Amino acid sequence: MSSNLGGIEIERAVHEHLNGHRGGIVWFTGLSGSGKTTLSQNVEKNLIDQGFKCVVIDGDHLRAGLNRDLGFSEADREENLRRAAEVAEMFLRVGFIVLLPLISPSSEVREKIRLRYQPKDYVEIYVKCSLTACERRDPKGLYHKARRGEIRNFTGIDAIYEVPTRSELTIDTEYKSIHVCVTELTGLIINKFAIQDV
16 A cells, blocks of 8 residues: 655745754865864853754765765866765755855855855855965874975875955964864854744
8 A cells, every 4th residue: 555645845934944043154274284173172062051952064074974975176176075965955945054165175166165055044154264374283293294305295295275255254263272263263154044033
């Protein structure tokens, strides 16, 4: 016996009302080691502690799973970001604030991502940190491997990073403490996606 039950899609506004805030996309761009993931995870904790529905979509996790078939060519990098944006949009539809720490080196590709969303739904954060400081941190040893030629097309070494010119906020992790950066970011996100803007 088969049934013909039609699905009911709940409108985003209903989710947002229940969540108590609007959904939104917060896209972090910056060099490897600049602090994108650390910032996003700390901001996520702050927001959840204050009752926000929030999720981090981390580039490393995507590469290990959904995007494990992709390399680091220019085309594969763009596809990696396109898939990340698709996943983020699913969370946006149910009123989540989505934090995406992804290098996103190309200005052209970042602009394509921005244009996917309404301006009220999107914030780009440039996590600023010099190549020298990122190499000094090198938490995963990637710069060391890139300098030795073990990793090719590595952003900042043999692949270009185009500094953003349209970011809503620049966070300088080289000269500011993590606490100051997280506090500033959390405040911006809460103000941007407050329920009164629905």
